[in-house]
Amino acid sequence: MPEPKVLQGRRVVSVPVALDTAVWPANSIVLRVAPDEALVVGDGDPVVDDPHALIEDDASLAAITLPLAEAGDLLATLCDWEWPIAGEFLSQGLVAGVPVRVWTRSDRVLLIVPSSYLHEVEERLG
Amino acid sequence: MLRLPCPQCGERGVVEFRYGEIPTIPEDLTDPAARDLDRAFMRTNTEGMVTERWFHEAGCRRWMTVLRDTRTDQVLEVVSRSSARQSDRSA
Amino acid sequence: MNEFVERRVKLRFAEPRRAYDVVIVGGGGHGLATAYYLATRHGLTNVAVLERGYIGAGNSGRNTTVIRANYGVPATVRFYQHSLELYQRLETETDRSIMHKEKGLLWLAHTEMGLRAERARARINTACGSETVFVEPEEIMRICPQLDLAGAGRYPILGASYHPHGATARHDRVVWAYAEGAMDRGVDVVQRIAVNGIRTSGDWVVGVDTDQGPIDAPVVLSAVGGHVTSLCSTAGVRLPIRTHPLQAFVTNHYQGTFEAIVASTELLFYASQTARGEMLIGAEIDRQPSYSYRSSFDFLASCSGRALALLPFMANLRILRQWTGVCDMSPDYTPVMGKTGVDGLLVTTGWGTWGFKAIPAGGEAMAELIATGATPDLIAPFSIDRFARDRTLADRGSSGTH
Structure with a gap:
């Protein structure tokens, strides 16, 4: 199991339309966890067209990064929803009984959990 | 979840432990009645490093002394038995 | 934040000046309500509210928004009843919608001991001017049909106290209503300013030290x-x-209607439905002191288990957010609440798990204390010297839950 990493980022809470049109820093990972909320991992500040947007430093999430092939095998037996699903997407549900956000790209998968749950996921994934 | 390194049982979740505070009374408080009042009700409530006792209730049922950062819940040190006794006395 | 746009909240934040008549540290409900009542009831507007993050970012935005007055000792019942009544009038007074909704609160008993506690709660509330009645299981089912009276075979529901004026309100809107009301009257509300210390001269307060200089x-x-x-x-x-x-x-949206607020001291859990339809569930405090704001999976697992014993329909819901x-x-x-022994330094704290419901009465009383210099009768029992005077107010009605 690769070393999990705490995701140092910014939590952005704003109106959905401002998040739809926001300019995110280059090379950042943007997790749109709700219509009015996004988590941006990476350096630099997002530009959001909303004077009331809240942009706060956030280190509450941690991620385990897996190559896509490896993740598919693992998640096929541990996910409570059907796996694999093709494409780039963010899904969330129970993995081994623990709530996990699964961020999927063509080459890799990030299992994103609140950092305070990390040991639960690690123990259950073995 | 806060995890505590038990010297006997290894790292375990906080739900297995009972918390034990080591009260601290300011040294410049000399009046015995004021010290009693402070001991009974007042709290230092430190934001930062605290020395505290934990009882492994659902495990080996032994007390240990722990150095924890209350801002991050990181446990930095489990104080050894002899120095733990000393810190009990000084408290 | 959508609500900002929907209702066009006009929050105009200020830059800090060098001196004020009153500085309030903390831009949560209590600080902003105090500023609001200073301005509206006492005409004091040379006031600053200094907030480290954004207003309502702390416990004002993290509580479970329950408003109730069914406490266990006369001083607290009277205080919270006054606060409950101020909440009932708050929308009219501030001309702002706070989504206040009376729901009725059931406090369940699962043992003989619990029954005695709930009967005692009903009596002391009635005696002190707050409406609470003891109800039998048939009445409980009428108020909240989703409850499993058998308590999954482990926590049978034998009776409850019912507090019909128990209510909820939208926490952000309470904060914004007070903030807007205070700003409109000239109070400076400053965000993103950290107060690092209180400056004193002898036994007097002279100001505060902030990360943007002294005030x-x-x-x-x-x-x-x-x-x-x-x-x-x-x-x-x-x-x-x-x-x-x-x-x-x-949890996610529950399709049905869950009218009441349900609480259980013995199971250390309480539940209500938010305006969005989500089921909102809270519990007791963690036993160790900490400032880490860390949630735990273990809490989710144990609290969900207890909640399901009483409300089995929630087994089909998913947990959306935890904080x-x-x-x-x-x-x-x-x-x-009140004076501290340092002249000019006042404190309002100990809001533990009952701070949201106390915002109006707490703010009103602190404003009166600041404006007149005299501690209002309503909060006199809460002064810090009660510990030295052997007048503590051990309140089973608080019991470390909401």
Whole structure:
């Protein structure tokens, strides 16, 4: 199991339309966890067209990064929803009984959990 | 979840432990009645490093002394038995 | 934040000036309500509210929004009943919608001991002017048909106290209503300013130190959540407060209607439905003091288990969000309000798990204390010297839950 990493980022809470049109820093990972909320991992500040947007430093999430092939095998037996699903997407549900956000790209998968749950996921994934 | 390194049982979740505070009374408080009042009700409530006792209730049922950062819940040190006794006395 | 746009909240934040008549540290419900009542009831507007993050970012935004007055000792019942009545009038008074909704609150008993406690609660509430009645299981089912009276075979529901005026309100809107009302009348509300210490001269307060330089004020009110002990220690004031984490979570949308607020002291859990239809569930504090704001999976698992014993329909719901606040707990589960022994330094703290419901009455009383210099009768029992006078207010009606 690769070393999990705490995701140092910014939590952005704003109106959905401002998040739809926001300019995110280059090379950042943007997790749109709700219509009015996004988590941006990476350096630099997002530009959001909303004077009331809240942009706060956030280190509450941690991620385990897996190559896509490896993740598919693992998640096929541990996910409570059907796996694999093709494409780039963010899904969330129970993995081994623990709530996990699964961020999927063509080459890799990030299992994103609140950092305070990390040991639960690690123990259950073995 | 806060995890505590038990010297006997290894790292375990906080739900297995009972918390034990080591009260601290300011040294410049000399009046015995004021010290009693402070001991009974007042709290230092430190934001930062605290020395505290934990009882492994659902495990080996032994007390240990722990150095924890209350801002991050990181446990930095489990104080050894002899120095733990000393810190009990000084408290 | 959508609501900002929907209702066009006009929050105009200020830059800090060098001196004020009153500085309030902490832009949560209590600090902003105090500023609002200083301006509206007493005409004092040379006032600053200094907030480290954004207004309502602390416990005002992390609580479970329950408004009730069914406490266990006369002083607290009267205080919270007054607050409950102020909440009932708050939309009219501020001309702002706070989504206040009376739901009725059931406090369940699962044992003979619990029955006695709930009967006692109903009587002491009635005697002190708050409406609470004891109800039998048939009535409980009428009020909340989703309950499993058998309690999954482990926690049978034998009776309950029913508090018909128990209510909820939208926490952000309460904060914004007070903030807007105070700003409109000339109060400076400053965000993103950290107060690092209280400046004193002899036994007098002269101002505060911030990360943007010193600010002079002859009166400083600490309306801080979580960091109140550290702040007051800079003025040499010791407080009877220990800061604990408190966790809560919401599920996804429940299709049915869940009218009441349901609580159980023995199961250390309470539930209500939010305006969005989510089920909002809270519990007791974590036992160790901490400022870490860390949630735990273990809490989710154990609290869900207890909730399902009483409300089995929730087995089909998913948990959406979980969060943690920090609660300033006093030894007798009752707030600490008023003078501190340092002239001009006032404190409103010990809001532990009952701070949201106290915002109007707490703000009104602190404003009166600041404006007149005299402690209002309503909060006199909550003064910090009650511990030295052997007049603690151990309140089973607080019991470390909401």
